[in-house]
Amino acid sequence: MQNHPQTDGRPTMRDVARVAGVSLKTVSRVVNHEAGVRPEVAERVRQAIAFLGYVPDERARNLRQSTSRPSSIGFAVSDVANPFFSSVLRGLEAVARSHNCLVLSASSDNDPERQDQLIDIFIQRRVAGIVVVPSSQHIGKLIPSVLRETPVVFLDCELSEQNCDIVRTDHFGGMTALTEHLISQGHRDIAYLGDNPSLFSARLRLSGFHDTMSRYGFATKEDWILTGSSTPSHWQTRVAGLLGNPSGPTAIVSAQNFSTIGAVMALHQLKLQRRVALAGFDDIPMGDVVEPAITVYPQIPLDLGRRAGEILFRRIAGSQEPLLQDISTSQLILRGSGEIKPTH
Amino acid sequence: MQNHPQTDGRPTMRDVARVAGVSLKTVSRVVNHEAGVRPEVAERVRQAIAFLGYVPDERARNLRQSTSRPSSIGFAVSDVANPFFSSVLRGLEAVARSHNCLVLSASSDNDPERQDQLIDIFIQRRVAGIVVVPSSQHIGKLIPSVLRETPVVFLDCELSEQNCDIVRTDHFGGMTALTEHLISQGHRDIAYLGDNPSLFSARLRLSGFHDTMSRYGFATKEDWILTGSSTPSHWQTRVAGLLGNPSGPTAIVSAQNFSTIGAVMALHQLKLQRRVALAGFDDIPMGDVVEPAITVYPQIPLDLGRRAGEILFRRIAGSQEPLLQDISTSQLILRGSGEIKPTH
DNA sequence: CTGAAAGCGCTTACAG
DNA sequence: CTGAAAGCGCTTACAG
Numbered sequence: 001m002q003n004h005p006q007t008d009g010r011p012t013m014r015d016v017a018r019v020a021g022v023s024l025k026t027v028s029r030v031v032n033h034e035a036g037v038r039p040e041v042a043e044r045v046r047q048a049i050a051f052l053g054y055v056p057d058e059r060a061r062n063l064r065q066s067t068s069r070p071s072s073i074g075f076a077v078s079d080v081a082n083p084f085f086s087s088v089l090r091g092l093e094a095v096a097r098s099h100n101c102l103v104l105s106a107s108s109d110n111d112p113e114r115q116d117q118l119i120d121i122f123i124q125r126r127v128a129g130i131v132v133v134p135s136s137q138h139i140g141k142l143i144p145s146v147l148r149e150t151p152v153v154f155l156d157c158e159l160s161e162q163n164c165d166i167v168r169t170d171h172f173g174g175m176t177a178l179t180e181h182l183i184s185q186g187h188r189d190i191a192y193l194g195d196n197p198s199l200f201s202a203r204l205r206l207s208g209f210h211d212t213m214s215r216y217g218f219a220t221k222e223d224w225i226l227t228g229s230s231t232p233s234h235w236q237t238r239v240a241g242l243l244g245n246p247s248g249p250t251a252i253v254s255a256q257n258f259s260t261i262g263a264v265m266a267l268h269q270l271k272l273q274r275r276v277a278l279a280g281f282d283d284i285p286m287g288d289v290v291e292p293a294i295t296v297y298p299q300i301p302l303d304l305g306r307r308a309g310e311i312l313f314r315r316i317a318g319s320q321e322p323l324l325q326d327i328s329t330s331q332l333i334l335r336g337s338g339e340i341k342p343t344h
Numbered sequence: 345m346q347n348h349p350q351t352d353g354r355p356t357m358r359d360v361a362r363v364a365g366v367s368l369k370t371v372s373r374v375v376n377h378e379a380g381v382r383p384e385v386a387e388r389v390r391q392a393i394a395f396l397g398y399v400p401d402e403r404a405r406n407l408r409q410s411t412s413r414p415s416s417i418g419f420a421v422s423d424v425a426n427p428f429f430s431s432v433l434r435g436l437e438a439v440a441r442s443h444n445c446l447v448l449s450a451s452s453d454n455d456p457e458r459q460d461q462l463i464d465i466f467i468q469r470r471v472a473g474i475v476v477v478p479s480s481q482h483i484g485k486l487i488p489s490v491l492r493e494t495p496v497v498f499l500d501c502e503l504s505e506q507n508c509d510i511v512r513t514d515h516f517g518g519m520t521a522l523t524e525h526l527i528s529q530g531h532r533d534i535a536y537l538g539d540n541p542s543l544f545s546a547r548l549r550l551s552g553f554h555d556t557m558s559r560y561g562f563a564t565k566e567d568w569i570l571t572g573s574s575t576p577s578h579w580q581t582r583v584a585g586l587l588g589n590p591s592g593p594t595a596i597v598s599a600q601n602f603s604t605i606g607a608v609m610a611l612h613q614l615k616l617q618r619r620v621a622l623a624g625f626d627d628i629p630m631g632d633v634v635e636p637a638i639t640v641y642p643q644i645p646l647d648l649g650r651r652a653g654e655i656l657f658r659r660i661a662g663s664q665e666p667l668l669q670d671i672s673t674s675q676l677i678l679r680g681s682g683e684i685k686p687t688h
Numbered sequence: 689c690t691g692a693a694a695g696c697g698c699t700t701a702c703a704g
Numbered sequence: 705c706t707g708a709a710a711g712c713g714c715t716t717a718c719a720g
Contacts, residue, residue, distance in 0.1 A: 285629025
């Protein structure tokens, strides 16, 4: 094929110029809608483009005009298949799109080495910016000497001494709202189910609980603070044990997904689902379908992704605003399980 | 900063060459681990690289060696936040990673125009290949004159006259398995809930049902074939209506998610969850937690993504094997709801 | 309104 | 073992 000298068969701007009988620069003008091309000439160029099926090569374009507009951003996360993170990605995508950017998404499986590798790969590709949900506080390559001018936004991690913007859920405030809600329904004997406090988010949620209880002058029993189980059925067993005691709690506040599901299972198992109140941090699948439906403080991952994207693109555009710690809040969804009144 | 002449502050290979006192080509050799550099020289280059914090520019690299290895693939889908599709993405990512590729993911919201735009953008970036879940059979830009040598794999769509590889779930076989299972439990009065038959997958599932029933010589009543509702609660109403009749079906086969959830709700509402059998196509959230747990034929989106990635990279590598229609099958998960025996 | 030259940061193909 | 030249497909900065 004489018209397509390239190995991959695609015509170049040079081919278009030849067919249209103009210079490279004129083709470039037409492609970029620059003014100052005689209409007839422009038309001739457009015809040549259509005839050859020419599509400009963004890579080449970007190489020369690297200072100008961004084209890709990177998103490094433990697992995009996790619905929470895929919603974050969707929010990011939406913002990227409004800047004519695409998102390179990559999962690290919480492997710090893979995370470092991903950051390197992103830098090699000269992404305009990076959003990262760091694996267990691992900083690794996320340092100024590697990043240089490439902006990074951290998602849902602890504010460290790093100089970076952070977007996260309001763990403390959300748990405060949940606890206050149960208290407002008359409860004071409240059990707490949560993640292992090695996670900063788990610590923030737990302190939201402690703080609220003590602010109201209620005691928190150590036996009623359960942490660290990892499957719904394990949670079910522990919660059933807790509720088996007649002087058990009148309400349960659950700080995460799996413990909420386990609590639902335990309550149904003991037929206590209409006697013991339950309120959970983070919505659960079918949370509005079970009986009674579950009162929750939802996280809004789409919003987290959008916020992260917005600050990222402001940095890309050169914003020198002070480092941001952007906290996404939401509203309790009252569905029934959290509005059960205490029975003893 | 004299060492960093670029606007974005990153040193180039030229800078490294200058600092190390060697030629461009020698730096290139060290960076690419090519043989034939004296160890001391190589060491000097490495020091310069470390000193300057040099990171090679993949874009430039790719421009010259465009014929060689791929660097990105594109994934166009209606919504990456949909857990089904985010799992597909994860499977794709895994395959891409083994080829040192990254995935550009983009959502189209089922907007045919946006899908066309995405294909254009992918082509402009010269992705090595594209995986697309087409919006309602929209072909648009997915045509040879635009695609040229860029391979495309379609996900979960009808085999059209297009020359393309397709990977999809075994809709017909899955529904056949579900129906046969209910029949094997003694049912013959089986109701069917499904998507609108405008979707090819809905048609395939429905014909799996019809085909199986007639193969066993059982009638399918038109009144028991419900299609087209879009929310669980709408399904709940319709299923409750169906079951209100004493001569109703003894079993329900549900062809999709929302109808399965609606059926669960209706069965619980009427306290029939242990009397009427239920089996569903596609797993549902909490499907193993409700009572009784739901028997399903699961789809395995991670597997779909992996298969799509595998054929895509074979095409990228130049495979001329015949067009593939790759059908991902799975096994029934018997959890209880589908093993209820008929009561009349 | 149009174009020739130089350059983006690398690699390829060659020469020494 | 090492390097000078040309080129990837575009844009930038000028000149006419």
